[in-house]
Amino acid sequence: MCGCLVTSPYETHHLNIMTPKEEIEQLRKELEQHNYNYYVLNQPTISDFEFDQMMHHLEDLELFYPQYADPNSPTQRVGSDLNQSFKAVAHKYPMLSLANTYNEGEVRDFYERVKEGLEGEDFEICAEMKYDGLSISLTYVDGELVQAVTRGDGVKGDDVTNNVRTIRSIPLKLREGSDYPHEFEIRGEILMPWTSFEKLNEERAKREEQLFANPRNAASGTLKSQSSRVVAERGLDAYLYYLLGDEIPSDSSHYENLQKAASWGFKISQGMKKCKTVEEVLAYIDYWDKERKNLPVATDGIVLKVNSLRQQRHLGYTAKSPRWAIAYKFKAERACTRLNEVTYQVGRTGAVTPVANMDPVQLAGTVVKRASLHNADVMEELDLHIGDMVYVEKGGEIIPKVVGVDKDQRQPGLQKVQFIKACPECGAELVRFEGEAAHYCPNDSACPPQIKGRIEHFISRKAMNIDSLGPETVDDYYQRGLIHDVSDLYKLTIADICGVNKNRVKSAQKVVDGVKSTLGVPFERVVFAIGIRFVGETTAKLIARHFKSMEALRNATVEELMEVDGVGQVIAESVVKYFQDPKNAEIVDKLASEGLQMQLSEEQLAGQTDKLAGKSIVISGVFQQHSRDEYKAIIEQNGGKNVGSISKQTTFILAGDNMGPSKLEKAQSLGVPIVSEEEFLAMLE
Ligand code: IVH
Secondary structure, three states: OOOOOOOOOOOOOOOOOOOHHHHHHHHHHHHHHHHHHHHHOOOOOOOHHHHHHHHHHHHHHHHHOHHHOOOOOHHHHHOOOOOOOOOEEEOOOOOOOOOEEOOHHHHHHHHHHHHHHOOOOOOOEEEEEEEOOEEEEEEEEOOEEEEEEEOOOOOEEEEOHHHHOOOOOOOOEOOOOOOOOOEEEEEEEEEOOHHHHHHHHHHHHHOOOOOOOOHHHHHHHHHOOOOHHHHHHOOOEEEEEEEEOOOOOOOOEHHHHHHHHHHHOOOEOOOOEEEOOHHHHHHHHHHHHHHHHHOOOOEEEEEEEEOEHHHHHHHOEOOOOEOOEEEEEOOOOEEEEEEEEEEEEEOOOOEEEEEEEEEEEEEOOEEEEEEEOOOHHHHHHHOOEOOOEEEEEOOOOOOOEEEEEOHHHOOOOOOEOOOOOEOOOOOOEOEOOOOOOOEEOOOOOOOHHHHHHHHHHHHOOOOOOOOOOOHHHHHHHHHOOOOOOHHHHHHOOHHHHHOOOHHHHHHHHHHHHHHHHHHHOOHHHHHHHOOOOOOOHHHHHHHHHHHOEHHHHHOOOHHHHHOOOOOOHHHHHHHHHHHHOHHHHHHHHHHHHHOOOOEOOHHHHHHOOOOOOOOEEEEEOEOOOOOHHHHHHHHHHOOOEEEOOOOOOOOEEEEOEOOOHHHHHHHHHHOOOEEEHHHHHHHHO
16 A cells, blocks of 8 residues: 555545545544654554554655645654754743752752742742753644744744654644643753664764764754754654743643643653652652663753742742752762773874773763873872772763772772873874973874874865765775875775775775865865864864965964964964974975865955954844855955954944844943944945
């Protein structure tokens, strides 16, 4: 039956007495019910196969009867490959954040403040999970999802409705017969469950792509994806924790409202509990601090809310957060395990990082066996001995860190760890520059990880973006003597790459094509790719636009470089030093003779002016004539600098509609002028 599109799929159902419209509606309802059973209740009642069959049938019907199309049909949950840009939308009610507390004393203080504020009246505190994802505001009208907006700056966010429709636990239509208001907003957190996160990072590791540091970053990267199909595939989830709208009964309670929301089809905060005393609150915190490890998603604390909406209104808000709620943040999770060995990693700049190798231990959802020790000073301060029991913590980074040693457990006779004197890779004596914490291997021309690191940087996405090559292939070619520096990539032939292995022809062709494609990469990315120390993506852009050609950049003095806004002494000296090294100069010459872009393109030169030179500009609000990214490019093209936040140094604010009130206030208090879109464009004419 599926895929049978020669005749109407409706006609294939001879015994069906429903009209196509009725059948479509019935299938949608049934599929949404199965979605709910599976993704919200965790209790599927049909097999995946049966579900897919029904879905295919609905897809066929929708294709045949486009007049019944509906963006909230379950078929839309698979997303599409169409590129989308996210419209900025003002929040009807601002999305505030919560004040944080970190210990029992601060929780007690909150409780006392509430008690005082309510002048002796009885009250309940609703305690619930604090989810560590990204907040979202969903609007429903007549039981249908109409809009999903990210928090953004709290005043306005991005409209990500298409992407949110692919999250299976978010109802597209509310459950029939439930008494939801005509219009309301519900807020919550979008999360990537641990299992989806691990699967995604495993896949990325296989493809040699950069890993996500934590589920929050993964969820946020996913939700902002240009393709809703990617979002659909990544297995996001959502928990809702705040209901608001003009029709929510003013004498109701938070707990009661969320229970109602659950009956409409939402997945709500787990383990919600109404507490009458502060002791109950503290016991709840204590319980979930341990139990949260068994939850499928990341949590970073507990949220405490005064339960009655009337009492919430009475307590009100400070400028930034409600007085009726607070977040208690869990302490970073810590594990204790044995230190077996300290090894050393050499990066592309020659910096040497000590790494602790430990007995595997479970920490914040993953197994950890390596942790960073940063540098010799940190190691010395920890007073590490091989065999010590060490404490490991996970911050926001992928690599956890060693934060201490349990000296009570230290056995006699253990050997203190001494920072190495020679490079573990090439044997060169390490050096330490004045004022820097890191040790360096000075042998940049012959130390393998430095050579390979420079090539890996050159091919990386933000540089030359040769995605047919990755660290493993670079290592392979280097081992086989095919490449020693980035210019050798341009000499690679299919025969070299294949060697005796003829199965490699196809992938070899891709590598050769990938290398060739870099001839079109703009000059500023070439400046970034050659790997001058301290010259990141933004600095590369600034100096490329200022000097316009590699020739001019190469002849620039420290003083001339420092004339570029954003370039200080350290960067300027590093650029001069780079070109003074004959080996680097030779590589750049070779790249030029291969045909890489060694100057700004005609187009860039034509559009470039100095009209905004030396000006620091903040962009705020929504614009009519160009997008924010376009304005950013226009500012840079005309020699100006786009900065994120307002300070005394800001020359002016390019303001569109709905500029955030806090920005407006700050601009006024610092006397920073506000320039409209029209005024700005007139400046450039
Ligand atoms: S209530 C006005 N409840 O934590 C109160 N927030 O700084 C609105 N969060 O941005 C927030 N879990 O993204 C609330 N159960 C929960 C939460 C929660 C996570 C996030 C939310 C907010 C931040 C607070």
